[in-house]
Amino acid sequence: MDVNHTMQFDSLSFDYEIDPKAIEVESFRQIRELTPLDGLSREQQQVVMRIVHSIGMPEVGEQVRFSSQACEKGLQALAAGKPILCDAEMVKQGITKRMIPAPPLCYLNHPEVPELAKAQSETRSMAALALWQEHLKDSVVVIGNAPTALFRLLEMLQQGADKPALIIGMPVGFVGAAESKQALWDCHQDLGVECITLLGRQGGSAVSSATCNALLRCNHNEWY
Numbered sequence: 001m002d003v004n005h006t007m008q009f010d011s012l013s014f015d016y017e018i019d020p021k022a023i024e025v026e027s028f029r030q031i032r033e034l035t036p037l038d039g040l041s042r043e044q045q046q047v048v049m050r051i052v053h054s055i056g057m058p059e060v061g062e063q064v065r066f067s068s069q070a071c072e073k074g075l076q077a078l079a080a081g082k083p084i085l086c087d088a089e090m091v092k093q094g095i096t097k098r099m100i101p102a103p104p105l106c107y108l109n110h111p112e113v114p115e116l117a118k119a120q121s122e123t124r125s126m127a128a129l130a131l132w133q134e135h136l137k138d139s140v141v142v143i144g145n146a147p148t149a150l151f152r153l154l155e156m157l158q159q160g161a162d163k164p165a166l167i168i169g170m171p172v173g174f175v176g177a178a179e180s181k182q183a184l185w186d187c188h189q190d191l192g193v194e195c196i197t198l199l200g201r202q203g204g205s206a207v208s209s210a211t212c213n214a215l216l217r218c219n220h221n222e223w224y
Contacts, residue, residue, distance in 0.1 A: 027053060028224040034058035043071040043218050047196060050214035054206040063199045065185050070166055070194040074140055074215045077165035083135040084212065085164070087125055087171075088145040094209025095142070099216040104142070107131040125149040129156065137162035140215075143169050144208030147176030154183060157191045167195040168211045170203035177201050 017023050028049060035058040037045045048061045078084075084104035086092040092106040107113060107128040116127035125146030136156075141164045143150045150169050157163060169184045171177045181197045188195045196211055217223070 024224075031058065032224075035061040037061070040066075041071065042223070043075065043215070046218055046224065047071070047211055047214040049224055050210040050217075051198065051207055054210035055202065055204075057202075060198065060200075060202055063202070065195075065197050065199060067188050067194045067196070070196045071215065071218075073194045074166035074168075074196070074212075075219055077138055077140050078212075078215055079219050080138075082165060083139040085132050085135060085139050085141045087128070087143040087149040088205060090205035091142050091144040091209050094205055094213075096213050096216055099213075099220055105132075105135060123148045126152040129153060133161065136164055139164040140212065141167045141169075142208050142212050143167070143171055144203060144205045145171055147171045147173060147180035150180040150184060151176065154180075154187065154191070157193060163191075163193050165194065167193055167197075168208050169195055169197045170208040170211065172201065172203035172207070174201060177203060 017026070031049050031052050035048060035052050037048060040048060044066055048064050051064060052058050052061055081101045084095060084100065086104050086106040088108055089106055092104045095104050097103065108124055110128065110131055112131070113124050113127050116130055117124045120127060123146065126148045129149060129152050141153065143153070150171055153167070167184065169181055171180055178199065178201050181199055184195055184197050185199065198207060
């Protein structure tokens with residue numbers, strides 16, 4: 001039997017904000033109201049608010065951790081145009097290009113990486129870090145997807161690799177994500193590196209790139 005379903009939308013009407021600036025202003029008004037920001041520096045507040053904005057959960061603000069000079073060293077490195085190293089293309093694409101002199105670097109899809117990973121029986125995210133070596137010194141590292149990349153970076157630093165100015169370590173997931181971030185937080189002082197991390201399973205491309213973008217905005221005098 002042939003049945004025709006007809007839906008009438010003529011009377012539908014939606015009331016919603018369309019002005020992008022108004023949306024942004026109201027978003028950050030709510031974020032400030034709902035997110036615990038007491039005791040944080042102005043720069044740290046910007047980072048936490050951007051993280052909350054990217055994930056839609058004010059409560060995650062309590063899971064953000066800053067080493068003692070994380071924002072200061074990150075701001076300096078970004079202002080000086082130091083390399084930004086990303087573990088995944090989604091992280092790279094999330095960083096605001098108008099605020100940086102050169103594109104972020106991501107080697108996950110480099111033609112050498114699959115063979116490196118196969119030879120070592122490891123993830124491509126781990127193997128890609130072999131190509132970071134010449135760029136690591138004073139860089140800003142942004143890891144938002146692969147816990148194995150963060151663990152490998154910690155191993156490289158322990159073995160004497162050049163130190164980045166800042167590690168933004170926020171991989172997401174159920175296997176190794178929380179553990180890798182806790183390891184970063186627990187050993188960053190012994191390794192002599194600055195870091196910003198989001199403890200627990202939550203994280204991801206948007207969260208990690210938002211953290212980098214928050215610092216870039218501070219350098220460009222864009223505050224919320």
